[in-house]
Amino acid sequence: MSGRFKVGDRVLVKRDAPGGNPRTPRYARGKRGRVTAIHGVMDNPLDHRGRYPPLYTVAFDARDVFEGAGDGTLCVDIHEDWLEEAE
Amino acid sequence: MSDDHHASGSHMHDIEAHVRAVEEDLEYYRAKRLEPRIFFLARRGIVTLYDIIESGAEVKEPTVRPGGSLEERVRALEDALDEYVRSIGLVTFDLVKVDVVIEDTRKERGDYDDFFRIAKKHREGSLEERVGALERDIATYMRLLRAFTQAHFAKGLLDAGEVARRREQLAKPGVSHGPRIVARAWVDPDFKERLITRGRETVRELGIPPGRLGKLGVVENTDAVHNVVVCTLCSCYPHDLLGDTPWWYKHDSYKTRIIVDPRATLKEMFGLEIAREREIRVHDSTSDVRWMVIPRRPAGTQGMSEEQLAGLVTRDSLIGAGEPREP
Numbered sequence: 001m002s003g004r005f006k007v008g009d010r011v012l013v014k015r016d017a018p019g020g021n022p023r024t025p026r027y028a029r030g031k032r033g034r035v036t037a038i039h040g041v042m043d044n045p046l047d048h049r050g051r052y053p054p055l056y057t058v059a060f061d062a063r064d065v066f067e068g069a070g071d072g073t074l075c076v077d078i079h080e081d082w083l084e085e086a087e
Numbered sequence: 088m089s090d091d092h093h094a095s096g097s098h099m100h101d102i103e104a105h106v107r108a109v110e111e112d113l114e115y116y117r118a119k120r121l122e123p124r125i126f127f128l129a130r131r132g133i134v135t136l137y138d139i140i141e142s143g144a145e146v147k148e149p150t151v152r153p154g155g156s157l158e159e160r161v162r163a164l165e166d167a168l169d170e171y172v173r174s175i176g177l178v179t180f181d182l183v184k185v186d187v188v189i190e191d192t193r194k195e196r197g198d199y200d201d202f203f204r205i206a207k208k209h210r211e212g213s214l215e216e217r218v219g220a221l222e223r224d225i226a227t228y229m230r231l232l233r234a235f236t237q238a239h240f241a242k243g244l245l246d247a248g249e250v251a252r253r254r255e256q257l258a259k260p261g262v263s264h265g266p267r268i269v270a271r272a273w274v275d276p277d278f279k280e281r282l283i284t285r286g287r288e289t290v291r292e293l294g295i296p297p298g299r300l301g302k303l304g305v306v307e308n309t310d311a312v313h314n315v316v317v318c319t320l321c322s323c324y325p326h327d328l329l330g331d332t333p334w335w336y337k338h339d340s341y342k343t344r345i346i347v348d349p350r351a352t353l354k355e356m357f358g359l360e361i362a363r364e365r366e367i368r369v370h371d372s373t374s375d376v377r378w379m380v381i382p383r384r385p386a387g388t389q390g391m392s393e394e395q396l397a398g399l400v401t402r403d404s405l406i407g408a409g410e411p412r413e414p
Contacts, residue, residue, distance in 0.1 A: 021190070022199040025319050025371060027346065042375040044301060047189040055375055057304075062369070066347050072367035074346060077376045 003054035003080050009035045011058055012086040013078060020081040021052055028076050031065050032086045033058040036075065053080040099158050106217055109164050111334040113171065113221065114207040117228055119321075119337075121175050122205050123196035125235060133185055134238050142241055143234030160218050167225045171232065177253055178236050182244045189374065198320045263330030264295045265379065266400035269411075270393045272307075273384045282381075283307065290328065298327035304378040306370060308407070313361045314380045315353065315407030317345045318372040325377040329405055336406065345369060357408045380407040388414050 005011060014020075015030045037057035044052075058078050062070025099105055128134040155163075179192075197204030210220045239245040268290055272279035282289045286303035290296075297303075303325050306314040318324065322337040335341045335356065344352040349367045353359040361367055370378040382404040388396060391414060403409030 022194065023190075023320065023373060027319075039302060039376060042302065044375055045188070046299075047301075047374045049188050049190055052375075057376070059368075062347070070347055071350050072369060075368055075370045077371070077373045 003038065003040070003056070005035050005038070005056060005080070005083065005085075007035055007038060010086040011035055011056075011083045013058070014082050014084060017082045021048070021079060024078055024082045025076060027065055028058070028060060028074070028078065031060055033060040033076075039077070055079050056083065058083070099161065102158060102161055103214055105161050105165065106214060106221070108334045109161070109168050109221060110210060110217070111338055113168055113225060113228070115322075115334070115337045116168075116172050116175055118205040118207050119196050120179060121228075121232060121235070123192055123203075124179050125231075127187065127191060127195045128185070134235070134242060134244070138238040138242060139231070139234045142237035143230065145237055146230055146233040157215065157218060160222070164218065164221050164225065167229070171225060171229055173254070174229075174232055174236065177250050178232070178239060178245070180245070180250070180253055182239070183246055184244065193321055263328075263402065263405075264290065264293070265329040265402070265405040266397035267293055267295070267393075268328070268379075269381055269400045269405070270397035272381050273396055274393055279307070279381065287328075295328070298325070300325060300327045300377060301374050302376045303328065304370065304372075304376040305381060306368070306378060307381040308383045310383075311365060312368055313365050313407065314368045314370060314378075315345060315349055316370045316372055316378045316380060317342055319343075319346060320373075323372040323374045323377050325379055329379060330402070332406075333402060346371070353408065357403065359409055379405050382407075382409075382411050385411050385413055 010032060011034070012032050013024065013028050013030060017024070035056050036059045039055040039057070041051060041054050055077055056079075057075050060074045060076065062072050062074050064070075065074055125134070125139070129136055154160075193199060195203060208224070210217045210224075212220070236245075240247065268282065271293060272282055278289065278292065281292075283305045286305060287297035290303075301323075308314055316324075318336075319342050322332060324332045324336065326332060341352070341356065344356075346369055349369050350361055353361060353367075372378050382400070384396070385399060388399070395414075399411040399414060401409050401411060404411045
């Protein structure tokens, strides 16, 4: 169950994850956020082909995501293969 | 937004809203649920277009266009739509010999790549003309669906007994356990805590089957934070617990706007004004974690029973697109 990240970690969403599942929304790609919840490996055979790596909720400041236009916080659930540590 | 567009018996006060809801749902189910499935199976030679044509010969003509007042015709359309949606549920159910997961369907229908999107039809003209167009379209959509279903039987892909059992199950309207869950959370802080941390397992305490559609994510509205839920890529929602989503939940006008400017979207689409000092958190659902909102308990509800409290909880308030009713 345990993954690379913990709650509070700053993460950067990759722009592209060729081997990863396609589910990461486009607006979050290449953006920085903060891990707010850890869901672990989700067993979801009805939906997924195979097992995906651990899942996290990542919170983004909407203004970062939409370059100043957004409002509030966006909480997006993203699998680990899409995430790396942010400086 | 209408919270109960399928409510029967009462008089329709906004026929246009009913017609729009039928148009949106009909195109959604055709372009997102049925036709991607047809393409998926056709590409793999499992059910070919020729199988469908052949089976189509056996399909009886659907019911003739109903007469009556505009309101009666719109009600007939709503019933026909319900039948269309239920029947799609039967053919998109697990096939006997074909390995298909929902992720495949999402690819096929263009959730991840606009290239694959199937165009939705827009109906113009007067209300009367739109209703006429819907009556014709729903009949032809239904013919394709029936032929497609028949082709499954002809190819031995669906088990007739299983389909009958499933039809019975689907005929029951989607029940929302949301109001009962929220009312309990309002009166019992320990339950609320367990619900937020453990999700689905907790609803067993109310005698509600926890379902199996991913993890249930629960967020609570407070004086500091307003939560609202969307699924930008498709339309994920804990519908096994909370019942069907309203049509706008699946519509791009909601999905694209709510993430960028939730404050304006809530105000313009739902008449819901969120005070400037409250932070808005938008939760983008996936099939892994499906989110629900615990709305704020309305003022002046002290002493109300749990059952009375449940009566205040609306479908929109479980998504964060509305507040519960005032007592």
